Amino acid sequence: MSTARNKLRAQCLEAADQISAECAAVLAGVGHDGRSSSSSSANRTATTKPDLDSQLAGCGEPLVQLLGRQAAQVLRLFGGGSGRPTPGQVSGQEGGPWPGPAPKAGDKAVKLLLQRLDDLLSLSYARFYAYLFAKLPACWRLLYTDAAVLRFAVLYLSSSWPVREQGVGPTAADAEEGEAKEKADADAERQLREMIKTLDLAVILAGGAGERRGRRWIDAAFGLLEEDWASRRSNGGRSAGETDGEERRPKRPRASRPGATAAANNPWASTPSFSSYEPFTPPVGHPIPRVQAPSFEAFQAYLSHREGSNPGPLPLVLTALIDDWPARTTRPWCKPAYLLSRTFGGRRLVPVELGRSYVDDGWGQQILPFGEFLEEHIVRATEGRVPAAGDPPSLEPKSPRTTGYLAQHPLLSHLPALRADILIPDLCYTSPPRLPRPSTATTTSGRTSAEAPQDEDDPDPDPDPHLNAWLGPPGTITPLHTDPYHNLLAQVVGRKYVRLYAPWVGRPASEGGIGDGGARAMRARGREGGVEMGNTSSVDLGVVEGWDRMAEAEDGDQEEGWEDEFRRLPYLDCILEEGDVLYIPVGWWHYVRGLSVSFSVSFWWN
Amino acid sequence: MPLYATGFNAWNQLQFRVAASDAQVAEPDDLSSFACVLPDERVRRVRAALSYTEVVLDNGETRFAGMVPVVHQQLRSADELTYTALAEAANGTVVVHDGNDSLKQYPSVHHLLSHAAPSPVVFANHPAATQTVAYAAGFAALDPPTGRVWTWGDERYAACLGREPSDDSPAAAPRLLADLVDVPTGPVAKLAASPSGYLLAALTAGGDLYCWGDAARCGPALRSLHLDENDGAPVPVVIADATDTDGGGDAEKDVADVGVGDAHVLVLTADGEVYVLGDNSNGQLGLGPGVATATEWTRVELERVLEPGERVTSVVAGPRNSFLVVEKENKAMS
Numbered sequence: 001m002s003t004a005r006n007k008l009r010a011q012c013l014e015a016a017d018q019i020s021a022e023c024a025a026v027l028a029g030v031g032h033d034g035r036s037s038s039s040s041s042a043n044r045t046a047t048t049k050p051d052l053d054s055q056l057a058g059c060g061e062p063l064v065q066l067l068g069r070q071a072a073q074v075l076r077l078f079g080g081g082s083g084r085p086t087p088g089q090v091s092g093q094e095g096g097p098w099p100g101p102a103p104k105a106g107d108k109a110v111k112l113l114l115q116r117l118d119d120l121l122s123l124s125y126a127r128f129y130a131y132l133f134a135k136l137p138a139c140w141r142l143l144y145t146d147a148a149v150l151r152f153a154v155l156y157l158s159s160s161w162p163v164r165e166q167g168v169g170p171t172a173a174d175a176e177e178g179e180a181k182e183k184a185d186a187d188a189e190r191q192l193r194e195m196i197k198t199l200d201l202a203v204i205l206a207g208g209a210g211e212r213r214g215r216r217w218i219d220a221a222f223g224l225l226e227e228d229w230a231s232r233r234s235n236g237g238r239s240a241g242e243t244d245g246e247e248r249r250p251k252r253p254r255a256s257r258p259g260a261t262a263a264a265n266n267p268w269a270s271t272p273s274f275s276s277y278e279p280f281t282p283p284v285g286h287p288i289p290r291v292q293a294p295s296f297e298a299f300q301a302y303l304s305h306r307e308g309s310n311p312g313p314l315p316l317v318l319t320a321l322i323d324d325w326p327a328r329t330t331r332p333w334c335k336p337a338y339l340l341s342r343t344f345g346g347r348r349l350v351p352v353e354l355g356r357s358y359v360d361d362g363w364g365q366q367i368l369p370f371g372e373f374l375e376e377h378i379v380r381a382t383e384g385r386v387p388a389a390g391d392p393p394s395l396e397p398k399s400p401r402t403t404g405y406l407a408q409h410p411l412l413s414h415l416p417a418l419r420a421d422i423l424i425p426d427l428c429y430t431s432p433p434r435l436p437r438p439s440t441a442t443t444t445s446g447r448t449s450a451e452a453p454q455d456e457d458d459p460d461p462d463p464d465p466h467l468n469a470w471l472g473p474p475g476t477i478t479p480l481h482t483d484p485y486h487n488l489l490a491q492v493v494g495r496k497y498v499r500l501y502a503p504w505v506g507r508p509a510s511e512g513g514i515g516d517g518g519a520r521a522m523r524a525r526g527r528e529g530g531v532e533m534g535n536t537s538s539v540d541l542g543v544v545e546g547w548d549r550m551a552e553a554e555d556g557d558q559e560e561g562w563e564d565e566f567r568r569l570p571y572l573d574c575i576l577e578e579g580d581v582l583y584i585p586v587g588w589w590h591y592v593r594g595l596s597v598s599f600s601v602s603f604w605w606n
Numbered sequence: 607m608p609l610y611a612t613g614f615n616a617w618n619q620l621q622f623r624v625a626a627s628d629a630q631v632a633e634p635d636d637l638s639s640f641a642c643v644l645p646d647e648r649v650r651r652v653r654a655a656l657s658y659t660e661v662v663l664d665n666g667e668t669r670f671a672g673m674v675p676v677v678h679q680q681l682r683s684a685d686e687l688t689y690t691a692l693a694e695a696a697n698g699t700v701v702v703h704d705g706n707d708s709l710k711q712y713p714s715v716h717h718l719l720s721h722a723a724p725s726p727v728v729f730a731n732h733p734a735a736t737q738t739v740a741y742a743a744g745f746a747a748l749d750p751p752t753g754r755v756w757t758w759g760d761e762r763y764a765a766c767l768g769r770e771p772s773d774d775s776p777a778a779a780p781r782l783l784a785d786l787v788d789v790p791t792g793p794v795a796k797l798a799a800s801p802s803g804y805l806l807a808a809l810t811a812g813g814d815l816y817c818w819g820d821a822a823r824c825g826p827a828l829r830s831l832h833l834d835e836n837d838g839a840p841v842p843v844v845i846a847d848a849t850d851t852d853g854g855g856d857a858e859k860d861v862a863d864v865g866v867g868d869a870h871v872l873v874l875t876a877d878g879e880v881y882v883l884g885d886n887s888n889g890q891l892g893l894g895p896g897v898a899t900a901t902e903w904t905r906v907e908l909e910r911v912l913e914p915g916e917r918v919t920s921v922v923a924g925p926r927n928s929f930l931v932v933e934k935e936n937k938a939m940s
Contacts, residue, residue: 062657130696530761
């Protein structure tokens, strides 16, 4: 029996024990005034534990009770005892025997338990839609996450693969041949995918909310699950052989330590890189100045310096700033095989934007396995294309495949295995100037993200930068928009075209200030269907410049000749090469277009 | 008038007689078919909340099943009229009538109970008889004598308003649903919606049913309502018995009552049949185990459910369960 398996089992039961106890505490804490202890200041002072999790009370007693009952049921069915296990039973992790025959996935009690956890997931998830994103009470994200943790526990503890290895010796397993073995493998794979989906959705949809469980619990569970799975594979799923901690991921090439530069030592060197196919390259009209990695002090001075009448600093391309990132050397993000190895063999789920641009009709989001995204939307979108002669003209009809873009996703906190591959530039800890308030403040992002605070006045009290990853095929487009942050956009793989317009665009220098932040000149959108889109331009730059066809007949209320006026507006642009970092000052309108397969990381800070 | 029920039962909200010992031990399962849950009572009114069922009997007594949230208990003991008329949307917002001519909207039921700031938004000129129903992100109110319907709520789900929001007709305040003003079969007599759903239904005095709502949020199980085919305006719903070929075609049935859940609808036709549509993952359609959804209107086989001489007089939908109020014929049973 592997250590990972015992640890994960213990972690599951411990979570169920915690949830059961916390729900009981919430129910007991309902005071005589009927307000739960978390919402009554008088009771809160009496509570010794300032526990975020007690916010579960906000879901109301029935749902808290239902969650608590399911947690108790997990312990009853899988805890090896008749009721809640003693603390020793749960925390005694090492080497304990797998208790009795665990209930199987098809058992009636397990089915009902999964049904109730699905009920809790759908009931809490429904609240994510009912509330405005920024106003969703934390309790619903906590409820979702806890229900997901329990669902994972039930799937893991009732799955056939850990139990089978324990119960069936090598002799019986040897008899398993051909079809039976294949079927068992397919079943195990299906069960594994369901487990991964349950936890990944909790991270993607609910932000992995919670202190005691939440993201930390989920990260640990993924680590143990992958270890356990690897030991099953290495044993052919036959025996319960011991797994040495050093051999946790035997299928992976052993990566060199960051800093070891000899390419020969890089086990990924021989695997294929992403295609460099680049179907269209826009001309650069007003190149952004390029400087070699400035010091912290030099960059701070640049941010504080006012050039001429400009109300703020200008964009700048910084070179040689990320050359030492493992992502560009020993842990190469340009290698699909490496990325797959860091995403549980491509099984981890990621949110992908489908469609050309988030303002187009038919644009949508889909959550799918990273490996599927890589294969469907990146590798297959570029395979067989040679970057040399015979480039198709840009206006040739695009392939019918929908563009898939892993955009504005906090991938590196979602997949901590990749987080170590990059280094946050010191420059993100400079103090940039604040943007003077536009006369019409509309800075809420058109995209929504659990990581992006929506408060317009003080968007980020957090001293640490917000990291987002952007991975897509050639032709991804982020339309002209502004963000309420300063931004360092690091180009790790491939090439990207970026065009920027100042927040004072269309405003005579004599007037000073930034006026409406460029909203009029950029033809900013307004409120659309109850969603504030004022940070996004209605101009489709690719169409105006003749790089793209018009998606469909544009609305006819645009006055004639606006395009000529728009084309006369001053701008800066660049093509980001691998290893370049673009500084985008807060409030600058930017249009971003992936030219080849492109993988970037953005750092937002204030 | 016995009460039959099917569907979501996670808090025993379909079990009016549970031995305390049973409730402690076993996790209650859902009901997959309609079963009689209150045999010997005369039921006047049913309130089917997510976690509990409240039944008011003809003799004025009340029966509870399931688990009542503490705030509902408090509201009920503080002001039963307010509790009875409470409309509580899944986004937390609640609306009550002030008893005079105004609707008051609070950010949450806690604000209503504690009179905490902010003070409620007041919508005047809504007579005391106004009936308000909540959907997940807003409300619809019916003035019974005129049959006029007002809707308001989150602009993101404009289709739930049944009208186009604009500067003159903002989403956030009650505005007339003009398309339901002069419908052929008379004024609207009933509104139905689930406080955690995105589908609304209006029933006219003449037995016509109209539905509107957010097609994407209602999901594929309700696709046959074609909610997105009328620019968000209410669409007429035709119930016809496809299996009944007598008389040479599908006869459109008059609708006597309607219940709307989170993702399911049940309808009582004037000829006493019950039809269901939508999600059945908790057994809320009563079509038996193994049926995930009904994507077309499906007749419930009442002959397998009811006793001889019983007929359905009204239907009620909880968010994830369904109820039939049944009458025994006066004649002695054969």
